[in-house]
Amino acid sequence: MDTPEQAALREAVRDFCRKQSGPGAWDRLTGELGLTGLAVPECYGGSGAGLAEVAVAVEETGRVLLPAPYLSTALAGAVLGEDGGEPAGGAAAGFLPGIASGALRAAFVFGDSVQVTDGRLAGVARHVLDGAEAGLFVVRAGEALFAVRAADAVVTPAGTLDETRSQATVEFHGAPCARVGCPAGRAEDLLRVLLAVESAGAAAHCLDVTVGYLKTRVQFGRPIGTFQALRHRCADLAVEVTSARSTAYAAVRAAVSSSTGSPASAVSAAAAELAVLGPLAKRHCADVFWHAAAEMIQLHGGIGFTWEHEAHRYLKRAKTSQLLHGTPAELRRLVSQRAGLS
Amino acid sequence: MTDEEFRAEVRGWLAARLASAEFACLAGKGGTGRAHEFVAERMAWERRLGADGWIGLGWPEDDGGRGLPWRRQVIFYEEYARADAPGRVGHIGEQLVAPTLLTFGTPEQKARFLPGIAAGTELWCQGYSEPGAGSDLAGLRTRAALRDGEWHVDGQKIWTSLAHVADWCFLLARTSADAERHRGLSCLLVPVRQPGVEIRPIRQITGTAEFNEVFFDDARTDAGNVAGEPGDGWRVALGMLGVERGVSNLGQLIGFQREFESVLAAARGNGSIADPDIAGRIADAWTGLQVLRFTTEEVLGTAAPDPVAGGAAANVVKLMWTSWHQRLGELAVDVIGPDAMLAGPEYDLSDTQRLFLFSRAETIFGGSNEIQRNIVAERGLGLPRG
Ligand SMILES: Cc1cc2nc3c(=O)[nH]c(=O)nc-3n(C[C@H](O)[C@H](O)[C@H](O)COP(=O)(O)OP(=O)(O)OC[C@H]3O[C@@H](n4cnc5c(N)ncnc54)[C@H](O)[C@@H]3O)c2cc1C
Numbered sequence: 001m002d003t004p005e006q007a008a009l010r011e012a013v014r015d016f017c018r019k020q021s022g023p024g025a026w027d028r029l030t031g032e033l034g035l036t037g038l039a040v041p042e043c044y045g046g047s048g049a050g051l052a053e054v055a056v057a058v059e060e061t062g063r064v065l066l067p068a069p070y071l072s073t074a075l076a077g078a079v080l081g082e083d084g085g086e087p088a089g090g091a092a093a094g095f096l097p098g099i100a101s102g103a104l105r106a107a108f109v110f111g112d113s114v115q116v117t118d119g120r121l122a123g124v125a126r127h128v129l130d131g132a133e134a135g136l137f138v139v140r141a142g143e144a145l146f147a148v149r150a151a152d153a154v155v156t157p158a159g160t161l162d163e164t165r166s167q168a169t170v171e172f173h174g175a176p177c178a179r180v181g182c183p184a185g186r187a188e189d190l191l192r193v194l195l196a197v198e199s200a201g202a203a204a205h206c207l208d209v210t211v212g213y214l215k216t217r218v219q220f221g222r223p224i225g226t227f228q229a230l231r232h233r234c235a236d237l238a239v240e241v242t243s244a245r246s247t248a249y250a251a252v253r254a255a256v257s258s259s260t261g262s263p264a265s266a267v268s269a270a271a272a273e274l275a276v277l278g279p280l281a282k283r284h285c286a287d288v289f290w291h292a293a294a295e296m297i298q299l300h301g302g303i304g305f306t307w308e309h310e311a312h313r314y315l316k317r318a319k320t321s322q323l324l325h326g327t328p329a330e331l332r333r334l335v336s337q338r339a340g341l342s
Numbered sequence: 343m344t345d346e347e348f349r350a351e352v353r354g355w356l357a358a359r360l361a362s363a364e365f366a367c368l369a370g371k372g373g374t375g376r377a378h379e380f381v382a383e384r385m386a387w388e389r390r391l392g393a394d395g396w397i398g399l400g401w402p403e404d405d406g407g408r409g410l411p412w413r414r415q416v417i418f419y420e421e422y423a424r425a426d427a428p429g430r431v432g433h434i435g436e437q438l439v440a441p442t443l444l445t446f447g448t449p450e451q452k453a454r455f456l457p458g459i460a461a462g463t464e465l466w467c468q469g470y471s472e473p474g475a476g477s478d479l480a481g482l483r484t485r486a487a488l489r490d491g492e493w494h495v496d497g498q499k500i501w502t503s504l505a506h507v508a509d510w511c512f513l514l515a516r517t518s519a520d521a522e523r524h525r526g527l528s529c530l531l532v533p534v535r536q537p538g539v540e541i542r543p544i545r546q547i548t549g550t551a552e553f554n555e556v557f558f559d560d561a562r563t564d565a566g567n568v569a570g571e572p573g574d575g576w577r578v579a580l581g582m583l584g585v586e587r588g589v590s591n592l593g594q595l596i597g598f599q600r601e602f603e604s605v606l607a608a609a610r611g612n613g614s615i616a617d618p619d620i621a622g623r624i625a626d627a628w629t630g631l632q633v634l635r636f637t638t639e640e641v642l643g644t645a646a647p648d649p650v651a652g653g654a655a656a657n658v659v660k661l662m663w664t665s666w667h668q669r670l671g672e673l674a675v676d677v678i679g680p681d682a683m684l685a686g687p688e689y690d691l692s693d694t695q696r697l698f699l700f701s702r703a704e705t706i707f708g709g710s711n712e713i714q715r716n717i718v719a720e721r722g723l724g725l726p727r728g
Contacts, residue, residue: 001644204650211723225725228716235715238722239661242650246640247633280629336625341606342615 030102037100039078044096062198069130076106131168189278375696392462419593654722
């Protein structure tokens with residue numbers, strides 16, 4: 001359940017998403033609404049809220065597939081923000097003001113293809129989400145995380161199936177980098193949590209639109225929503241979408257309780273929980289999203305197959321969300337390992 | 343007292359009682375599909391629960407309850423499941439009849455019936471389903487007519503769980519012939535042990551008999567034994583179905599966790615966990631249980647209507663837990679492998695086999711999953727009626 005502040009934030013983002021379009025959107029999202037600074041400490045120009053608030057914004061922007069690198073940038077604010085207490089001169093001080101203002105967009109590089117030697121990064125990463133427009137890369141090398149300017153990397157944007165968000169191939173050839181305190185594993189799990197939240201929001205939208213269509217489309221002399229074969233499929237989706245949202249927010253709670261601002265006594269238990277719930281929630285929510293998007297097309301008939309209808313964008317987003325940062329099969333194994341089920 | 347102190351009290355009480363000579367035979371008999379065992383001992387157990395104040399935890403104190411908040415009630419159910427305490431024989435009285443009387447009953451009815459339920463001395467069964475009226479409950483044909491200050495009941499009920507041990511039946515009957523289907527029904531409180539009532543057990547899939555056919559041939563009950571107004575039985579009968587479920591749904595998650603752990607232990611024990619299919623399904627079952635827990639807590643634990651499930655949150659949860667539990671039963675059998683094909687003497691079944699078989703009923707009783715989907719579609723999503 002949202003706090004009153006979160007509910008107000010949700011309403012503001014929803015309102016923005018209803019009206020947004022075109023290139024000015026990013027400026028309003030970051031300026032007026034300050035969404036990229038939600039988890040950035042106030043001393044760096046953010047609002048010092050936290051991951052729970054970022055999640056609210058991600059759910060709402062996910063609902064409309066907002067074509068902006070919001071998720072990665074807001075997460076970078078949270079991840080670097082966890083170093084907020086460190087002396088000036090670290091990665092936090094250098095990048096956080098830009099993230100908070102929206103001038104700097106970020107992307108994450110996980111996987112094990114990048115190495116660090118003598119403070120410099122080398123390696124090539126593909127499928128870097130939100131990579132094409134990023135000015136900052138937060139990169140895993142070993143178990144640690146490093147911040148690198150895009151100017152110090154070679155970035156090749158890739159054409160994408162899901163045109164609502166970019167991907168890039170990013171090469172590092174001895175790029176200078178600054179150490180980030182947040183462990184790489186934690187950062188990747190946080191990214192999974194946000195992908196889960198985003199998927200839950202988008203899946204809810206697929207269901208809403210489909211139910212709306214079933215109420216108005218008439219065949220055989222009655223609304224097709226009266227056909228039980230379709231009603232039951234919607235009911236099953238309602239069960240799944242409800243469960244996706246509950247699961248995503250359970251993961252968000254683990255993310256919040258394990259962040260540096262939380263009471264130390266609770267942090268280590270919550271960190272262990274996050275390690276399980278990150279992959280668990282991402283797998284569950286992306287699978288639910290996929291199912292909702294696939295049903296959205298099927299239950300719309302021919303119109304659902306057209307380029308004009310929004311359904312295909314959801315289907316493409318859903319598939320890429322399943323494949324990013326752990327396929328369903330990989331995450332299933334990860335959950336099994338981390339929950340000690342083997 | 344804090345919640346944790348309350349938890350400790352419940353846990354201590356259960357441990358002590360289940361270790362006592364009288365009830366030791368019931369320890370560890372809480373598993374799925376064991377409701378037919380040790381019936382006399384379980385009736386005594388019900389009276390013990392009542393005497394020590396563990397029935398009616400949430401009822402108002404003025405009505406003989408303890409007025410405990412929701413959270414404490416959940417704690418009681420959790421500890422009950424954790425202790426593997428025996429399946430209740432008094433749950434229909436406590437969870438269906440009492441809430442109905444608390445909402446619709448007269449002061450006289452509450453004074454007459456609540457003490458027996460709270461003490462565990464009067465047991466109830468639920469007489470809704472009939473041979474011709476299952477999912478389509480409004481099609482029921484059992485009739486009751488008021489003559490000489492008494493209701494006279496004629497007809498037949500079926501699948502009536504625990505009728506063979508019950509003192510009273512919470513009966514849905516047609517009391518006015520000409521009204522349309524949903525109207526003209528009334529909820530009657532009918533004594534079971536009388537000449538006009540005949541009970542025949544029906545053997546279930548597990549080989550044991552827990553439910554019955556109940557025949558009414560000029561059975562009688564006092565004119566005052568109608569819950570709510572005569573003719574308002576549809577609302578009264580269905581109004582309470584979801585009310586107390588939240589508490590037991592949350593409590594039963596602990597039981598599910600224990601069942602999952604025993605499946606995992608079995609898979610490790612016989613090495614079947616090395617099979618990638620079994621290992622994957624175990625990960626899925628565990629994942630599903632977490633998802634079920636988060637969802638149950640979220641949609642039943644908050645007062646506000648859920649943004650997706652809307653007014654059908656309880657139905658969403660029922661669809662989820664019954665399907666999950668059924669999958670667990672299937673997994674449990676596959677983990678055991680070929681030995682799961684064998685039954686003991688007199689068809690004595692293992693816990694795994696009981697889970698496997700009994701979980702088939704859960705998607706049927708209390709509104710089948712197809713009916714639940716209809717309700718979610720209509721009440722939750724607002725789709726037009728079929
Ligand atoms: C173990 C157990 C204990 C029970 N205990 C009790 C009890 O104590 N008291 C009591 O009154 N009843 C009890 N019941 C009965 C239970 O409530 C009914 O079995 C249930 O309501 C289904 O009715 P039915 O068996 O007549 O099946 P039917 O209603 O005939 O259903 C048969 C199939 O048709 C489907 N179906 C029916 N209508 C529709 C529809 N509109 N759309 C789509 N599909 C539909 C059903 O989902 C089901 O799959 C118990 C049942 C079981 C299994």
